[in-house]
Amino acid sequence: MDPRTPYAQSPNRTAVLSGRGLVKRYGTQHALAGIDIDIEAGDAVAIVGPSGSGKTSLLHVLAGILRADAGEIFLAGQRVDQLNEKKRSELRRTEFGFVFQSGMLVAELTAEENVALPLLLGGAGRKEAITAGREWLTRLGLAGKEGRRPGELSGGEAQRVAIARALTHRPKVIFADEPTGALDTRTGRDTMDALLHAAAESGAAVIVVTHDRELAESMPRTVSIRDGLIAARLAA
Amino acid sequence: MNALQIALRVLRVDRRTRTSAILTGVGVAVATGLVLLLVSLPFATQVRAERAQWQEQSYSSNSEQPAPLLLSYSEDFVNGKKMTRVDVAVMGNPAGVKLPAGMPKLPAPGETLASPELAKLMRELPASQLADRFTPNIAGSLGNDALRFPEQLAAIVGHTPEDMPSDAVPSTAFTHGDPEPDGLLQLLSGVGVVVLLVPSLVLVASAARLTAARRERRLAAIRLAGATPGQVTGMVTAETMISAFGGALLGLALSPGLHALATLVPWAGGTWQATDFNLPVGLTIVLVLAIPLLVGLAAVLGLRRVFSTPLGAAAGHSRKPLHWWRLLAVPASGLFFLLAILYASSDSAGDESGLLVLFGLAVLVASASVVGPWITSAVGGTFVKVWRKPAGLLAGRRLRDDPKGAYRASAGVVLAVFAGSMALTLMPSFEAQAGGGRAFQDSVLYVETVPANATQIAQRADASLAKYGEQARSEVVRQVSIKVNDSQRGSYSALVMDCPTAKRMTRFNVGSCDATPGIYSSYQLDTRGASVISYYGNGEEQGTPFAAGVPVHLLSAADKDVMYSLLIDPAALPAGLEQSPMERVTVAVPSTDANREVIRTALGGASGGSQVYSRELRLENQQTELSDLRRVTVIGLIAAGILAGCSAAVATAGSVMDRRRTFGALIAAGTPVKVLSRALRMEAALPAMVATIGAGVVGVSVGIGLFSLVEKDGIVLSPWILAPVALGVGVALLAASVCTPALNRVRAEPLADE
Numbered sequence: 001m002d003p004r005t006p007y008a009q010s011p012n013r014t015a016v017l018s019g020r021g022l023v024k025r026y027g028t029q030h031a032l033a034g035i036d037i038d039i040e041a042g043d044a045v046a047i048v049g050p051s052g053s054g055k056t057s058l059l060h061v062l063a064g065i066l067r068a069d070a071g072e073i074f075l076a077g078q079r080v081d082q083l084n085e086k087k088r089s090e091l092r093r094t095e096f097g098f099v100f101q102s103g104m105l106v107a108e109l110t111a112e113e114n115v116a117l118p119l120l121l122g123g124a125g126r127k128e129a130i131t132a133g134r135e136w137l138t139r140l141g142l143a144g145k146e147g148r149r150p151g152e153l154s155g156g157e158a159q160r161v162a163i164a165r166a167l168t169h170r171p172k173v174i175f176a177d178e179p180t181g182a183l184d185t186r187t188g189r190d191t192m193d194a195l196l197h198a199a200a201e202s203g204a205a206v207i208v209v210t211h212d213r214e215l216a217e218s219m220p221r222t223v224s225i226r227d228g229l230i231a232a233r234l235a236a
Numbered sequence: 237m238n239a240l241q242i243a244l245r246v247l248r249v250d251r252r253t254r255t256s257a258i259l260t261g262v263g264v265a266v267a268t269g270l271v272l273l274l275v276s277l278p279f280a281t282q283v284r285a286e287r288a289q290w291q292e293q294s295y296s297s298n299s300e301q302p303a304p305l306l307l308s309y310s311e312d313f314v315n316g317k318k319m320t321r322v323d324v325a326v327m328g329n330p331a332g333v334k335l336p337a338g339m340p341k342l343p344a345p346g347e348t349l350a351s352p353e354l355a356k357l358m359r360e361l362p363a364s365q366l367a368d369r370f371t372p373n374i375a376g377s378l379g380n381d382a383l384r385f386p387e388q389l390a391a392i393v394g395h396t397p398e399d400m401p402s403d404a405v406p407s408t409a410f411t412h413g414d415p416e417p418d419g420l421l422q423l424l425s426g427v428g429v430v431v432l433l434v435p436s437l438v439l440v441a442s443a444a445r446l447t448a449a450r451r452e453r454r455l456a457a458i459r460l461a462g463a464t465p466g467q468v469t470g471m472v473t474a475e476t477m478i479s480a481f482g483g484a485l486l487g488l489a490l491s492p493g494l495h496a497l498a499t500l501v502p503w504a505g506g507t508w509q510a511t512d513f514n515l516p517v518g519l520t521i522v523l524v525l526a527i528p529l530l531v532g533l534a535a536v537l538g539l540r541r542v543f544s545t546p547l548g549a550a551a552g553h554s555r556k557p558l559h560w561w562r563l564l565a566v567p568a569s570g571l572f573f574l575l576a577i578l579y580a581s582s583d584s585a586g587d588e589s590g591l592l593v594l595f596g597l598a599v600l601v602a603s604a605s606v607v608g609p610w611i612t613s614a615v616g617g618t619f620v621k622v623w624r625k626p627a628g629l630l631a632g633r634r635l636r637d638d639p640k641g642a643y644r645a646s647a648g649v650v651l652a653v654f655a656g657s658m659a660l661t662l663m664p665s666f667e668a669q670a671g672g673g674r675a676f677q678d679s680v681l682y683v684e685t686v687p688a689n690a691t692q693i694a695q696r697a698d699a700s701l702a703k704y705g706e707q708a709r710s711e712v713v714r715q716v717s718i719k720v721n722d723s724q725r726g727s728y729s730a731l732v733m734d735c736p737t738a739k740r741m742t743r744f745n746v747g748s749c750d751a752t753p754g755i756y757s758s759y760q761l762d763t764r765g766a767s768v769i770s771y772y773g774n775g776e777e778q779g780t781p782f783a784a785g786v787p788v789h790l791l792s793a794a795d796k797d798v799m800y801s802l803l804i805d806p807a808a809l810p811a812g813l814e815q816s817p818m819e820r821v822t823v824a825v826p827s828t829d830a831n832r833e834v835i836r837t838a839l840g841g842a843s844g845g846s847q848v849y850s851r852e853l854r855l856e857n858q859q860t861e862l863s864d865l866r867r868v869t870v871i872g873l874i875a876a877g878i879l880a881g882c883s884a885a886v887a888t889a890g891s892v893m894d895r896r897r898t899f900g901a902l903i904a905a906g907t908p909v910k911v912l913s914r915a916l917r918m919e920a921a922l923p924a925m926v927a928t929i930g931a932g933v934v935g936v937s938v939g940i941g942l943f944s945l946v947e948k949d950g951i952v953l954s955p956w957i958l959a960p961v962a963l964g965v966g967v968a969l970l971a972a973s974v975c976t977p978a979l980n981r982v983r984a985e986p987l988a989d990e
Contacts (some may be wrong), residue, residue: 065904087906091908104901108633120626121907149637166905 012102015074016041016205017062018171022071024057032068033228039173044196044206046216047227049225057179057210058225062207063096063175064088076172093121097166097204099195103187105161110126112146115164116214122169135150136164139201140194156187167202172200176208180215188215243474246454252477252893253451259886260440260476260531266879267436268487268527269494269987274432275523276495277425278417280512285415288384290336291320292415293405299433303406304328304398310847314366314833316355316856318505319389323404323845325397336410338382343394348373351382354389359487364704369840371395385506393845402689424865427595428872431655434601435648435876438469438530440480442477446530451475457791469536475536480528484975487522501871503864510551524845525990558610558639564715565606565933577941579637593945596787600938602929603888604650606644612923612928613639619922630915631922634891639923641894645972646924648880649774654931654938655876656960659869661939665953667862670947673851674799674822675731675742677827681835681850682713682824683843690821696842697823704834708825711737714821716809717769718802719779721762727769729800730755732809742827744803745792753805761802768809770816780810873960877967883970888920892978907978916975932961 018024019025024032024147039045039062051075059159060066062073064080073081080091092098097118105114115133120126134146140160159179166174174186180188192208192215208219216222224231246253260896293309308323330342343349348370355374358367370393378390409978455468515523573596575580580589597757616635623629635642685693694710701708714732735749738756746756755761767779786808810894823843827835827850839848892899899912940951 048728060904063904079496089903089908090907092904093908096906098905104898106630106633106898106902108637113633114365117626117902117907118905120629121911122534126624156454185978 001140003184012105014041015039016043017207018074018075019058019062020072020074022061022073023069024054024061024066025069030054030228032061032071034071035225035228036075037062037223037230039205039207041172041205042200042203044199044220045208046219047207047209047225048211048213048216048222049231051211053225055178055225057228059177059207059209061069063173064092075219076115093118094169095172097169097171097174099159099162099166099174099179101181102158103177105165106157107150110147111142111153111161112148114150114161115168116168118165119203132168133164136198137161140164140198154187155183159183159191160194162196163191165203167198170202171204173205173207176206178210179208180210180212185214188212192218238336240474240478242471243478246475247478256890257475257479261479261486262532263436263442263591263883263886264480264527265486265490266486266530266882267433267440267526269490270432270436270875270979271429271523271527272423272487272491273513274429275497276513276515277428278422279743280508280947281417281421281425281516282415284384284512285417287337287381288320288388290339290382290410291322291384291390293366299549301423302328302535303408304333305407306400306404306408307407307410308394308401308404308845310401310922312369312848313836313853314361314389316853317389318857319354319912320384322389322392323395323401324392325395325400325404327397327406333409336382337655338379339392343375343392345394345396345399346371347373347394349376349378349392350374351378351388351390354391355631357389361833363501364837366837368837369845373620380509384504385388386509387506399844400418401846402685403846420861420865423590423594424868426590426595427655427955428868430804431601431651431658432646432872432876432879435651435879435883437530438644438648438651439879440483441534442648442883462503472535473532476532477528478530484524484528486529488520501867503761503868505860508922524713537869539545558613560610562606562610564613565603566930569596569603570597570934570937573938573941577944593942597938598765600934601654603653604927604934605647607930608643608647608650608923608927609639611926614866615922615926616642617865627911627915627918630641630912634915634919635923641887642919643923643927645884645920646927648876648883649924649968649971650880650927650931652873652876652880652967653928653960653964654935655688656873656963657932657935657957658939658942659873659958660960661936661951661953662943663866663869664940664954664956665943665947666865668952669950671855672850673854675744675803676822676824676851677741677743677826678852678855679828679832680741680824680826680848681832681839681848682822683839683846683848684820684822685843685846687714687767687815687817687819689843690823693823693839693842697825697838700838700841701825704838706834706838708827708831709825710825711741712837713824714742714815715822716768716804717771718804719769720766721764728802730804732804732806734805734807738803741824742799742803744788746803751789752787753807754789755805755808756789756791756803758791759763760790763788768813768989770814771818778814782808782810787926789843814868878962880964882967884920884924885974888916888972888975891919892916892975892982896982899979899982903979909979909983912979913973913976915970917969920972920975921965921969925965928961928968931964933956935960971987 017039019037020034021028021087022032022037025063033054035054037058037122049055057066061068064073064083068081071081072079073111075091075095080088083091106117109117110181112130112133115136116124116129119132120131124132137143137146138165142157142160142164145153150161153161162179166176174195176195180191183191196206196219208215245660247257264528291309295306304327306325306327310321310323312319312321313838324343325345333342335342341349350370355377358370358374362368370391378392380386383390426555451472455471458468458471479867484567496510499508499510499512501507546679573593576589576596579585580593612635616632616639617635619628620636623632633722674682683693690712694712697710701710711733716730716732718728718730720728731738733742734753735751735756738744739746739749763782765781767781768779779833823839825839836848840846902912903909936953936957943951
């Protein structure tokens with residue numbers, strides 16, 4: 001089978017997020033050379049590959065952070081790659097959640113305020129957002145640490161705050177870029193368990209970009225990328 | 237790899253560090269240029285004063301030496317411009333007399349040496365308006381070295397000793413002792429150094445802190461890798477010094493251009509010569525070295541956290557809350573300033589009192605940077621409690637978490653508002669002080685003399701006026717002292733003039749002149765026991781009582797400047813009053829725009845070169861001084877405002893750069909840039925608003941204090957004093973708006989680029 005065209009050109013009707021023929025260039029270099037991918041609702045997919053293979057670019061293009069040079073993206077069957085920046089921002093704020101390598105929490109805000117932030121930005125009131133933030137922190141085992149700043153939390157705790165922040169507005173898809181990259185193995189495993197468990201509870205799909213082979217193997221599905229193309233697709 | 241090599245490598249590979257270094261360099265260049273200009277102002281006034289010292293009356297300290305010169309000094313005016321005139325006669329051997337620089341020769345009797353601008357006017361105007369005031373032979377030109385400023389109207393006129401004006405004094409030389417530089421300009425340059433240097437340094441500090449968080453993390457990592465505090469200090473010093481010294485050299489290179497611009501700004505009637513602003517080489521070197529060293533010192537002091545807790549710096553732990561004692565800084569420094577003002581305005585004040593007041597001002601200005609962060613933190617704390625929108629939460633937390641950093645953005649604005657409020661308090665009060673002068677109408681020209689010369693001067697003046705075809709004639713006006721039974725005021729000065737003449741020549745509102753001859757006064761006067769006092773020297777005085785029942789006519793006081801003057805009809809003077817030889821007599825001629833210069837020529841010629849006065853010129857001189865003040869105030873405030881705006885903008889951009897990864901992540905997660913922009917604008921505007929209001933109040937208070945050095949009362953508070961606060965908040969908001977392009981740049985950069 002030609003790895004460049006493994007799927008049909010129309011999106012999978014059951015997929016919550018689909019990419020078709022995605023191309024992303026930086027100068028003359030192809031970060032993505034024509035990728036097709038489908039993410040089902042509740043799916044948990046690890047994207048793996050060597051450095052520079054294009055996995056983070058794929059994550060950013062699917063999430064609408066970067067605009068693809070060619071190709072189409074569908075969210076629940078609706079094409080979203082042609083949306084303007086304002087609409088894409090709104091989409092990211094309402095339909096997607098993000099977990100970054102070092103949490104990327106707002107250093108000045110407390111844990112509960114960090115978690116409440118997406119709801120506040122979406123127009124929720126102070127009380128509603130803070131209450132939701134506290135609930136998510138409790139679900140992720142951080143009860144009693146609501147008032148701590150990111151600098152006062154351990155790496156694993158900070159990542160769990162980031163996971164809570166990613167889930168608090170009940171997104172359809174969670175994008176996680178090297179979520180355990182800054183953690184030791186055991187804390188990383190615990191953090192991933194927390195992410196997958198919480199995502200499964202809320203029915204969100206999870207896309208994780210990782211270098212960590214062990215972490216990737218623990219995921220239900222793995223997509224391997226090399227030179228901007230899908231090299232292999234493995235199901236657990 | 238040594239510290240310098242590491243610094244150069246970081247600069248080569250890191251674009252943001254390079255940007256910070258360039259901005260730091262520009263900030264240091266601006267600060268260096270401004271400091272070199274401001275510090276040169278006292279030198280410039282000194283050089284001006286030295287050049288013009290021969291134009292100022294001074295007395296020989298050695299009275300035993302025979303005086304070869306007879307000198308008379310006067311000011312004259314032509315077309316509203318001030319003219320300096322020195323009349324000279326040689327009494328002995330002039331060989332030992334040292335000529336002032338720029339004066340090619342000592343004018344012989346009948347010769348005049350004029351400045352180029354005066355010589356040009358003499359050629360352009362009819363002789364009756366100007367040239368006739370001088371001897372007919374223009375024997376040479378005064379060079380620039382003899383002039384206060386290039387376009388000065390100045391002349392030295394040669395006479396025989398017999399022809400000299402009556403007020404001439406013998407002198408051994410043209411100059412004695414040290415010149416007296418312009419005190420007001422020296423004070424203003426001191427204030428300028430304080431209020432402009434601080435915003436300059438804030439700009440430098442903002443630029444140096446542009447990548448502070450990034451550098452702090454890098455240095456903490458180096459420290460954790462085993463570098464000693466000394467090595468880290470070396471790295472920071474090298475990194476800062478490269479840009480700071482570069483900036484200082486750039487400032488030095490730009491300095492002549494700035495000085496050339498400064499020569500175009502008129503002060504005290506004229507511009508400056510190109511060399512006036514030259515600073516001594518030694519001082520220039522000290523200043524050019526001192527500013528970068530201060531910047532380096534500030535950068536090293538900013539590393540305390542890296543030295544004490546490198547782990548804390550690397551992990552970005554939150555900082556300690558600020559102590560409440562910071563609040564005491566303003567009252568304490570205010571008290572010090574108040575004491576300095578009280579001392580300076582006391583009778584025991586010495587020469588050092590001015591410096592003490594300036595030091596007090598500097599302490600007060602410095603106290604803003606102590607209390608400012610506390611206020612910022614308090615404002616942040618309030619917002620953390622009451623926020624409703626994410627912008628309020630983000631701004632409140634940021635202000636609470638890093639009040640020093642947040643205040644830095646508004647520190648320059650606070651200083652500019654302080655300076656503006658102070659200036660706008662002083663200016664209307666100074667303007668309200670304008671006026672005064674004698675009771676003659678503004679356009680009346682007059683010379684003052686003694687009774688013995690008055691008639692002769694009047695006759696000569698009338699003859700000249702007739703020769704020039706003018707209808708106007710002179711009036712000889714006596715001025716007497718009246719003693720009354722009044723515990724508040726012992727004596728009054730009174731012009732002796734009949735009612736129709738007073739109506740024509742003075743500002744007394746005498747009405748229709750139908751009343752019986754008497755005393756005209758703005759207030760009720762008890763004439764029982766009143767007398768006219770005649771002075772005879774050596775403290776001897778003689779009172780001649782008024783006739784009983786001398787009428788007192790109440791004037792409707794239209795002009796506050798004549799309130800305490802009286803007018804006496806000659807017929808109401810006491811019988812048998814003798815004219816004292818020391819009585820003040822004025823020869824006055826009313827003028828119009830058309831004949832003013834001719835009358836001035838006639839009066840000046842008739843009095844042998846004595847000073848010809850008029851209230852109009854007094855008011856014009858006041859307006860010139862006020863214009864000078866307004867001009868330098870506006871220039872200073874614009875400079876302070878631009879510096880403040882730049883430092884606020886740089887600090888805001890730095891705040892975005894420090895948190896670019898967090899902002900990048902928030903934008904990636906869908907946070908609209910406008911929400912973050914609003915938060916950052918609020919972050920900049922909130923402390924600016926609170927601090928500028930405080931700075932406005934303190935500025936007004938300081939303005940009142942400084943004004944009290946000049947006048948005890950008469951402070952005028954105009955609504956315009958609110959303008960600096962409004963403008964300050966506007967500048968802070970405008971500067972904060974740079975966060976939007978900065979955030980857009982963050983959005984455009986890949987998240988992983990760190």
